[in-house]
Amino acid sequence: MIKGGNRTTDKLLMDRSVPGRAGVVTPDLDVPEQAKLSPDLLRSNLQLPEISEPEVVQYFTNLSQLNFSIDTQFYPLGSCTMKYNPKVNDEMAFLPGFANIHPLQPAETAQGALELLYKLQEFLAEVTGMHGVSLATLAGAHGELAGVLMIRAYHHSRNDFSRTKIAIPDSAHGTNPASAAMAGFDVVTLPSDSNGNIDLDQLRNLAGSDLAGAMITLPSTLGIFDENIVEVCKIVHEAGGMVYGDGANMNALLGRAKLGELGFDVAHLNLHKTFSTPHGGGGPGAGPVCCVESLTPFLASPLVTKSGDCFTLFTPEESIGKISGFHGNFGVLVRAYTYIRTLGAEGLKSISGNAVLNANYIMESLKDKYFLPYDRQCMHEVVFSADWQKERGVSGLEVAKRLLDYGYHAPTMYFPLIVHEALMIEPTESETKETLDAFIQALVQIDQESHDQPETVRHAPHTTPVSRLDEAQAARRPDLKWQPQ
Amino acid sequence: MANQGHFQSHYIPNTPEEQEAMLATLNLQSIDELFRDIPDEFRNPYLQLPSPISEIEIQKELSDLANKNRILNSGASFLGAGSYNHFIPSIVKSLITRGEFLTAYTPYQPEVSQGTLQVIYEFQSLIANLYDMEVANAGMYDGATSLAEGVLMACRVTKRDHVIILDSVSPLYQQVIQTYCQAQGITINLNSPEGLSPSENTACVVSQYPNFTGGIEDIAGQSTIAHDCGALLVVSTNPLAMGMLKSPGEYGADIVTGEGQPLGIPTSYGGPYLGLFATKQEYIRQMPSRIVGRTVDTNGKNGYVLTLQTREQHIRRERATSNICTNEALYALASTIYLSAMGKNGLRKISELCYHKAHYAANEISKLPGYRIAAPHPFFHEFIIECPIPVADINRILLSQNILGGLDLGRPPFCESSSANLVNGMLMCVTELNTRQDIDSLITALSEIK
Numbered sequence: 001m002i003k004g005g006n007r008t009t010d011k012l013l014m015d016r017s018v019p020g021r022a023g024v025v026t027p028d029l030d031v032p033e034q035a036k037l038s039p040d041l042l043r044s045n046l047q048l049p050e051i052s053e054p055e056v057v058q059y060f061t062n063l064s065q066l067n068f069s070i071d072t073q074f075y076p077l078g079s080c081t082m083k084y085n086p087k088v089n090d091e092m093a094f095l096p097g098f099a100n101i102h103p104l105q106p107a108e109t110a111q112g113a114l115e116l117l118y119k120l121q122e123f124l125a126e127v128t129g130m131h132g133v134s135l136a137t138l139a140g141a142h143g144e145l146a147g148v149l150m151i152r153a154y155h156h157s158r159n160d161f162s163r164t165k166i167a168i169p170d171s172a173h174g175t176n177p178a179s180a181a182m183a184g185f186d187v188v189t190l191p192s193d194s195n196g197n198i199d200l201d202q203l204r205n206l207a208g209s210d211l212a213g214a215m216i217t218l219p220s221t222l223g224i225f226d227e228n229i230v231e232v233c234k235i236v237h238e239a240g241g242m243v244y245g246d247g248a249n250m251n252a253l254l255g256r257a258k259l260g261e262l263g264f265d266v267a268h269l270n271l272h273k274t275f276s277t278p279h280g281g282g283g284p285g286a287g288p289v290c291c292v293e294s295l296t297p298f299l300a301s302p303l304v305t306k307s308g309d310c311f312t313l314f315t316p317e318e319s320i321g322k323i324s325g326f327h328g329n330f331g332v333l334v335r336a337y338t339y340i341r342t343l344g345a346e347g348l349k350s351i352s353g354n355a356v357l358n359a360n361y362i363m364e365s366l367k368d369k370y371f372l373p374y375d376r377q378c379m380h381e382v383v384f385s386a387d388w389q390k391e392r393g394v395s396g397l398e399v400a401k402r403l404l405d406y407g408y409h410a411p412t413m414y415f416p417l418i419v420h421e422a423l424m425i426e427p428t429e430s431e432t433k434e435t436l437d438a439f440i441q442a443l444v445q446i447d448q449e450s451h452d453q454p455e456t457v458r459h460a461p462h463t464t465p466v467s468r469l470d471e472a473q474a475a476r477r478p479d480l481k482w483q484p485q
Numbered sequence: 486m487a488n489q490g491h492f493q494s495h496y497i498p499n500t501p502e503e504q505e506a507m508l509a510t511l512n513l514q515s516i517d518e519l520f521r522d523i524p525d526e527f528r529n530p531y532l533q534l535p536s537p538i539s540e541i542e543i544q545k546e547l548s549d550l551a552n553k554n555r556i557l558n559s560g561a562s563f564l565g566a567g568s569y570n571h572f573i574p575s576i577v578k579s580l581i582t583r584g585e586f587l588t589a590y591t592p593y594q595p596e597v598s599q600g601t602l603q604v605i606y607e608f609q610s611l612i613a614n615l616y617d618m619e620v621a622n623a624g625m626y627d628g629a630t631s632l633a634e635g636v637l638m639a640c641r642v643t644k645r646d647h648v649i650i651l652d653s654v655s656p657l658y659q660q661v662i663q664t665y666c667q668a669q670g671i672t673i674n675l676n677s678p679e680g681l682s683p684s685e686n687t688a689c690v691v692s693q694y695p696n697f698t699g700g701i702e703d704i705a706g707q708s709t710i711a712h713d714c715g716a717l718l719v720v721s722t723n724p725l726a727m728g729m730l731k732s733p734g735e736y737g738a739d740i741v742t743g744e745g746q747p748l749g750i751p752t753s754y755g756g757p758y759l760g761l762f763a764t765k766q767e768y769i770r771q772m773p774s775r776i777v778g779r780t781v782d783t784n785g786k787n788g789y790v791l792t793l794q795t796r797e798q799h800i801r802r803e804r805a806t807s808n809i810c811t812n813e814a815l816y817a818l819a820s821t822i823y824l825s826a827m828g829k830n831g832l833r834k835i836s837e838l839c840y841h842k843a844h845y846a847a848n849e850i851s852k853l854p855g856y857r858i859a860a861p862h863p864f865f866h867e868f869i870i871e872c873p874i875p876v877a878d879i880n881r882i883l884l885s886q887n888i889l890g891g892l893d894l895g896r897p898p899f900c901e902s903s904s905a906n907l908v909n910g911m912l913m914c915v916t917e918l919n920t921r922q923d924i925d926s927l928i929t930a931l932s933e934i935k
Contacts, residue, residue, distance in 0.1 A: 009599075010787070013607050013825055023826030024574055026834040030921040034844035037863055041701060043731045047614040048829040056825045057576055060604070060818075064585035067600035071584025077593070084496055085588050088540050093753075094578070097551025102564045103755030104892055105555060106880065112553030113754050126533055138626040138756065139811040141798070152668055178798035178808035182637075184668030187803040225522035257523045258530050272811065276496075280581075280815025281601035282591035282623070282775070284757030300664070321664035325567060325629035325657055325744070326755025338547060344537030347494045353516040354497050354504065360519060361507045377519060401596070410594050415799075432498040433507060459783075464596035466788035474780035474792040478769065480620050482610035 009062045014482045016059070017049035023056050066465045067281070068409045074435050078381045078412035078424025079173070079221060081251045081273035083355075086342065089277065089335035098334050103326035107312045113330065114311035118304040120337045124288055127340075127348070128247070128267055129258025132296030132316075134303055135288045135328040140248060142323065143268025143287025144179035144215070149320040150266055150291065150298040151213045151242045152183055157298075157318060163212035163241070169198055171222055171416040176215045176246060185212060192418060196224040196374040198232050207239035217246040218259070219379040221416040223359065223424070225252070233263025242266065242295070250274040251428065252356055252380035255349030259290075266291040275336035286332040302327055354429035355380040358436060362425055365440045369447040373419050381426035385419050394450040394457045396421035401468070402449070402460035406442040494537075557752060560887035561923035563846075565867050565914025566697070567628065567655055568755060569747045571725065572835070572917055574826045577749045581819050591775075591811065595790045601814065602789035605777040608821045615727045615824070616741040617734025618763035623775040624817040625760025625809065628744025629658045632691065632721045633665035634773045634807055635740040635762065639689035639717040640671060641771050641806070642739075647672045647686040649716075651707075653696035656898045658721060662691070678702050687716040689740070694722045694733055698860050698912055699843075699867025701730065708737035724748055724761060724820075726865050728836030740764045749823025750816050759816040770796060773807030835917050839866035842924065843915035849928045850913075855935060859907055866916060869894065872909040872934075879911070879934055886930050888923075 051059075068075065075082035093099065101110055121133040137143040148166065155163045166180040169190045177187040188206055193199040198216070214236045219225045226232065233243045245259045245267030251274045253259075259267045271277050272285035279285070289299060300323040301315035313327065343351065356379050363372065363382040370384040386396035400410035400423060412424040427436060449457050461467065493501070508514065520528055538546070557570045564570075581587065585600060592598030592605075605623045612621035625631035636648055648666070650659055652675045659675075666673060676682060676690075683690055690711040695701050704720060711718040717739035722732075725747035733741045745759030746752070764772060770793065778792035798805040827835065843866040851858045855873030872879055876893035883890040894900065894910035915924065 009603065012603075012610070013821075014610065017828075021828070022830060023576075023828055024831045026831060026838065026917070029838060029841055031842055031845035031924065034841045034848070037701075037729075037840075041731055041863065042729055043727070043735070046728065046829045046833065048611065048824055048827070048832060050828045050830065051825055053574075053576060053826060056822065057580065059825075060580045060822055061583065063600040063603055064580070064583045065600065066598075066603070067585045067589045068594070068597035069585045070588035073597075075590065077590055080590050082588075082590060086496060088543060090582060090587075092543070092547040092551075095548060095551040096556050096558070097548070097554045099751040099753050100556045100558050100570070101554045101754050102557055102562070102570065102752050102889070103568050104564055104566055105557075105889060106884070109555035109884070109889070110754065112550035115553070116547075116550050123534060129530065138630070138813075139809070141808040141810045142626060142630075145808060149664070149668060173810075174798035174800070174802045174805065175808050175810050177803035178801075178805040181803040181805075182665075182668070182808050184670075225520075227522050227524070230524060230527070255532050256520050256529065257527050261527050261530060278587045278815070279590045279811070280813075281586055281589045281598075281604075281818065282814030283626075283811040284813045284815060285811040301660075321667070322657065322660040323630075323664050324661065324756070325627045325758065329756040330754040331751075331757050334547070338543060341535065341538055341543055341546065342540070343494055343496075345532035345534045347496075347537050348532065348534070350494055350497060353519070354499060356519045357504060357507055357516055358499075360511055364511050377522065379519075379522075400594075404594065404597050409590075409597065412593075429497050433503045461596050465599050466596055466782040466786055467784055469595050469782050469788045469790045470780045471790050471792065474778040474790050475795075478620075478776075478792060479779040480609055480769070480776060480792075481606070481613045 012482050013049040016051055016055060019050055021050045021052045023051055023053045073407060073409055074431055074439055075409040076411055076425045076427050077409055078426040079248060081426060081428060083276055083428035084430035085276050085278040086339065089338045092338045093331040093334040111311055114304050116337055117333060118306055118311050120333055121304060123340050124269060124290055128290040129260030130290035131293040132299050133288055133290045134299040135333055136300045136302065136324050137287040137289055138324050138329050139283060139285040140268055140270040140287040141175040141179055143289045144175055145182050146289045146300045146320060146323050147244050147266045147268055148180050148183035150295050153298045153318060153320050154242065154295055155212055162210055165210050166212055167206060167214040170418050171220050172215065172217055173221065173246065173248060180215065196220065196222045197226045197228050200228055200231060203232060203235050207235050209240065211239050211241040213242035213244055215244040215246060217249060219249045219252050222374055222383050223378040223381040224374060225379050229262055248273060249380060252352055254352040255345060256352050260292060266295050271332055271336040276339045277332045277335040284329050284332050286329040351429050358427040358429065358431060361436060362427055362440060366443055369444055381424055383419055384423045386421035386423055389447065389450045390421050392450045392454055394454050396423050398457050398460060399423065399446055402446045402457045403442060404461040405463045408439055408442060561919060561926055562889035563891045563913050563915060563927065564889055566892045566912055567657060567744060568752045570752055570916055570918055571747050573749050576826060577819050577822050580822050581815055586818055587815065592791060595788065599788060602777050604818050604821055606779060606789050608817045609777060611821060611824045612761050613763055615724055616722060616763045617732035618741050619766040620769055621763040622772050623777055624812045625762050625774055626813060627756065627758040627760050628721060629661040631742040631760030631762050632658050633662045635719040635742045636662050636689060636691060637665060638771050638773060639719055639740060642768055643688045643717060645686055645688035646670055648688055648691065649674050649676050649683055650691040651676055651678050653678055653700065654691055654693040655697040660898060681707060681710050683711055683714040683716045685714055687714050689717040689719045691719045694720050695726055695865040698869050699864040700860055700862040701865060704733055704736040725836055728832035729840065745816065745820045748820035750819055757813055757816055759813045759820055769793060771806055772796065774809045774812055838917035839915065842919055843868065846915045846924045850931060853932050856931065859910060867912060867914045870911050870913055871907060872911055874909060876909055876911045882934055883930055888927055888930055
């Protein structure tokens, strides 16, 4: 990391501004100047910085170096599938024939784009064992909203207005209940049993005529494949409900099981997880929605259809409507298409195989040192508890922060909520055995530190660009934008 | 496909021998044994996908697909309507494709995510400045969803459930608002800007600036009318127009949303784009999406963190302000780089180039027999022309001369909106990328169509 002189990142853009500097040169007006707008429509002051191009490049380059990323570090952040993001995917999305086309240009001038979308719909239907696919949703949670709105629309189309509840396991991502609420449902929580599976008796108890459906993550956020999943779907179906699948953990199931065959009715995929499109520091993602035939008429607009050799956009008959400005995050969709073409069925299956192998290898190697609340084979991620370290005064958060000093991104902490001091580790298929071994060694050493030098762990990290930040102050006295000194 | 599961991809480093060594630690013989929890009859389904291909073949296949599309910059193009072809400085792509930005996750570990966090703080600052609003969030999915979330927020703030959308708002945005509101018990009414009449039930008035057809409406007047009823004014605002136009904040808007695509983001067939979202300080706890705040570390050094997270789904679950999690951080970065490079003078110049070129085009078209400029109010860089024959026919002729015409307002859903009474209406957009030669070739082509 470069330090010192004017190459530090301490000064913000507005503080770097020097009147008269410019980061671009604009062309002269090549048409006659036109009548001006009335002055009362024009703004008098615009507070933007004046910075030259080299300064902009240096500032943002130096900022980038304050980040951990997949390209620079092992990033075993559970539930986020931080796998290698192939560069060819980006390169394809940047082709001018994809990046420089307009969403409203006539279909006959965008046949290549539409063909790609059409094929991607087919690929994703095949991977999930579903019938219909909409690519219009822009992130996982956006797909969830579309999916539960579809369940609502389905029941209403049958004049069934009594189904007001959605059942969601206590281990679910927060987006599940938030999406269900945005779709107008009351959320009822499904407890997990001691094995980490959904408690079937509890599910039977609440599966009644007011149940619209259930939102299930498979494998669950405990990293476990619920062996009763077929029974779970059956109970919901017998009560007249629909089963929603949160596809966040699909990296474990590629080519191993199809959600549609297991009994799911509608599911979203996170292309920015399973299908390797880069997270970009928090998006863009894409959350395509896949569903069985009975829900297909309700999919979000638009879908792509083919007649003869011609591809066109259309809106399904009973669509929940348009859920994004245009046709989805096309650039992300191009990347996912490229990934699937690169790997094919065999490749996708080896992705899930290696992701699950790596997670089990970590689980087996660390379960003597870290408490494993659900001691059974895991899928693509393993959830430990730092309860043993906690007894020595070192919390899960502190273990996670200490890992940063060893050069690894921290696991997901304190999630799922049903595991004390949870540390959720997802290695993905992208890492070498050497990296996994070194990471395991680091966690073994941190455990040793929790005996020998707990203070070192408790105040970690020590080597990062900033130390522990005062989050309480940030929330109490929000400083959310630059102000003149 | 008999060989499924044994393909060695170049994205997977561990060799079969290494995999075996790891399996041995687990006392297993094969990877398949790791999937025993999947019921037998559903395990290892056949996947009917095309066989894997090499990068050489991938590049060829995708280039062939890309080449079937008509590229905006391959000839004069006059399509806008919510997605705009603007100049993007080279540094934007160069910087956003740095792996440290591109392949980082949401900044959950602030100590090793200061790059992303500081960028978002800069982004919030610049967007708040651009709109003259007190606070901006870390961004939303796109302009349409950002506006829909603005409507939901206004209902939460006012505890009211009636919404008025001006019929001059993009029909696409109107549809997305409908989708977001369908299960919330919210009643939506359309008003014309002239007939705006909120009541004491109205949560908000939804306006667009410039509006869907490029017009500059009386935002100050709308603000007064809304506020007189205790309603909020929600304005979807083109950020690029802020280079010259008075800000919605100055006009009294309560929630300002926008499509960030014009700020350094390619049109890319409709996405990924960037939702902008800004409001007043008093409403921050009702805001959707992430917010970054400045604080200090244990050594007193400035640093940045995700803050006010008790609004969000991972804490508040079904009582969160929104379900949004992943947004469009990479494109918030792109727009921050764009605005840094443009600066106050660059953005003003670009917006003025758009304005003058669009007005030049409108003036020249208005001189053609059979054509009429149908947008009555002052406009920015879009305007409606009424044409002598159906727009679809005109666009076909233009395309044969490699000119991409404007939006046909006769096609759904645009024909259902306020401009429905137009005959042969076309929405034209002119940006700084349209040269005089482009515009003159359009005029010549139109003059030959009668």
